[in-house]
Amino acid sequence: MLLSTRGLSKQFVGLRAVDSVDFDLPEGEIRALIGPNGAGKTTLVGMISGRIAPSAGRVIFDGRDVTALPAHRRIALGMAYTFQITSVFARLSVAENVALAARRRLKGSAVGSAVEAALDRVGLLPRAGQEAGDLAYGHQRLLEIAMGLAQRPRLLILDEPTQGLAEGEIEAFKTLVREVAQESTILLIEHNMRVVMELANRITVLNFGAVLAEGTPAEIHLNAEVQAAYLGGVSDAAAG
Amino acid sequence: MRVYALHAGLIVLLFALHFLLPAYHHGNLARVMVLASYAIGYNILFGYTGLLSLGHALFFAAGLYGMGLGIQHLGLAPAPAFLLGLVAGAVVSGGLALLALRTSGVAFMIVTLMFAQAGYLTLLYFGTYTRGDEGFVIAQASRALWGIDLSDPGNRYLAALILFGTCLLLSLWLVRTPFGRVLVAIRENEERVRMLGYDTFAHKLAAMVISGTIAAAAGAGYGLLFGYAGATFASVQYSIFPLLWVLLGGAGTVLGPFVGTLFMFYLIDLSSGITTAYMLIAGVVLVALTLFAPQGLMGEVRRRLWKGLP
Numbered sequence A: 001m002l003l004s005t006r007g008l009s010k011q012f013v014g015l016r017a018v019d020s021v022d023f024d025l026p027e028g029e030i031r032a033l034i035g036p037n038g039a040g041k042t043t044l045v046g047m048i049s050g051r052i053a054p055s056a057g058r059v060i061f062d063g064r065d066v067t068a069l070p071a072h073r074r075i076a077l078g079m080a081y082t083f084q085i086t087s088v089f090a091r092l093s094v095a096e097n098v099a100l101a102a103r104r105r106l107k108g109s110a111v112g113s114a115v116e117a118a119l120d121r122v123g124l125l126p127r128a129g130q131e132a133g134d135l136a137y138g139h140q141r142l143l144e145i146a147m148g149l150a151q152r153p154r155l156l157i158l159d160e161p162t163q164g165l166a167e168g169e170i171e172a173f174k175t176l177v178r179e180v181a182q183e184s185t186i187l188l189i190e191h192n193m194r195v196v197m198e199l200a201n202r203i204t205v206l207n208f209g210a211v212l213a214e215g216t217p218a219e220i221h222l223n224a225e226v227q228a229a230y231l232g233g234v235s236d237a238a239a240g
Numbered sequence B: 001m002r003v004y005a006l007h008a009g010l011i012v013l014l015f016a017l018h019f020l021l022p023a024y025h026h027g028n029l030a031r032v033m034v035l036a037s038y039a040i041g042y043n044i045l046f047g048y049t050g051l052l053s054l055g056h057a058l059f060f061a062a063g064l065y066g067m068g069l070g071i072q073h074l075g076l077a078p079a080p081a082f083l084l085g086l087v088a089g090a091v092v093s094g095g096l097a098l099l100a101l102r103t104s105g106v107a108f109m110i111v112t113l114m115f116a117q118a119g120y121l122t123l124l125y126f127g128t129y130t131r132g133d134e135g136f137v138i139a140q141a142s143r144a145l146w147g148i149d150l151s152d153p154g155n156r157y158l159a160a161l162i163l164f165g166t167c168l169l170l171s172l173w174l175v176r177t178p179f180g181r182v183l184v185a186i187r188e189n190e191e192r193v194r195m196l197g198y199d200t201f202a203h204k205l206a207a208m209v210i211s212g213t214i215a216a217a218a219g220a221g222y223g224l225l226f227g228y229a230g231a232t233f234a235s236v237q238y239s240i241f242p243l244l245w246v247l248l249g250g251a252g253t254v255l256g257p258f259v260g261t262l263f264m265f266y267l268i269d270l271s272s273g274i275t276t277a278y279m280l281i282a283g284v285v286l287v288a289l290t291l292f293a294p295q296g297l298m299g300e301v302r303r304r305l306w307k308g309l310p
Helices: A040-049 A071-076 A093-103 A107-123 A137-149 A167-180 A193-199 A217-222 A224-230 A234-239 B002-020 B023-050 B057-074 B080-102 B104-127 B153-176 B178-194 B200-226 B235-249 B256-274 B278-292 B296-304
Strands: A001-013 A015-025 A030-034 A056-061 A077-082 A155-159 A187-191 A202-205 A210-215
Touching: A001 A040, A015 A040, A015 A056, A015 A187, A015 A210, A015 B057, A015 B235, A030 A193, A030 B104, A040 A056, A040 A071, A040 A077, A040 A155, A040 A187, A077 A137, A093 A107, A093 B153, A093 B178, A107 A167, A137 A155, A137 A167, A137 B153, A167 A187, A167 A193, A187 B296, A193 B200, A202 A217, A202 A224, A202 B256, A210 A217, A217 B235, A224 B235, B002 B023, B002 B153, B023 B057, B023 B153, B023 B178, B023 B200, B023 B256, B057 B080, B057 B104, B057 B200, B057 B235, B080 B104, B080 B200, B104 B235, B235 B256, B235 B278, B235 B296, B256 B278, B256 B296
Parallel strands: A030 A187, A030 A202, A077 A155, A155 A187
Antiparallel strands: A001 A015, A001 A056, A202 A210
């Protein structure tokens, strides 16, 4: 098991955002994490990646209890996190953004080739010299992903990566994720049900901070409880 | 290549000016170079790492008094006294960093300001040794470095140039290293840097120690070259000065601190020749600059002429 959580909980004032979640993610899988808005998805991956301190419970990564480790140490162990709200270094060049991600594990000229490779993979190589803040929104999302790739993570956490992408870009994104999945395990928070159904090996559904269901896309698709949670199902969730 | 040529060119120009300038401006420029070294140190933390400290006078004074008290009370020679000043600056900035970096933003400004103020009051409190506000003169005899009399204007200018050149090239090198790039990234978006796996606290701590030690080098150099140490140098205005110089010259540019210090020095020098209300003129010019060149003089150069200027 690459990643496990046991009894992981987060209590905000007057709100139990995540409630005793036991979650297991085997190596090599593409796992989607879905659920209605406010279900606790971002809080859960925040606790997994170390951005948010849990109120209770444990996070085990690669057989090691990382609950007490600060975020940067967990990242160094092989996690990568791409932000839901695009969070690139707007005033730095596209290449420098990726180089910052690559330099943590590489030195010297190896950085340059890793940057080129990551940018080439997401199709941003022609824009390497541009300021990141000047990129179109969809391109900034792709830059986020390139920064994740440059880290060569064992676990890549993608928080709503297709949000704001055009139809054609989503197609390219799906191809990209399938490629990346050859070498990394992927945890994907996603609202676009078509992306989820096509990409994920398994799906975990979160509702009111607790795991509602878990299974293959086909199983989840037929699950009545999940349908109820989404109140109208797939089309509503895609809009949310 | 152009980058190194530009910065080395400034040092060569300053060396040439040593032979060309009339005595008055020659003396001014020596002072400006030492103060600009102080501003270079400040710029590492403020301009590149994005941390606004209001307590750098503490580090300047740590260098000044570490050196001065070493000569005065321990009978040290100038070179070890200068080193003692550097060590004092490193220790004080490291200590303050451990406390102040637990905060950020406005709280960081207040904490640094308060500790610098405490340092200033400490200097006054131990007036028996520090001579408080009145300060003490560092005798000419104890300012001979390896037989070179640093109170001689020519030697002083060249010593100031060596200090300034070292600080300038050090900061140019630093901001282009991977470490320096991470500092810039912290300035832009600290949370993102952390989520790329960097220990941002350790980076900020190192930046503050480097910044404080350069400020201390300037303080120690100032005392050695101009022969005086006084508590005024630890007061809040000496924390504000480097902020102004760096803002005027261009925060986050390597040449900005020098340009800003030079500009401000001559702004006050020239306007005080015209009127006793020289601070009014200085104030108006500063307001105009903030309005029309908000990124400082070198910041404008970078924006308009040379995008890759470090």
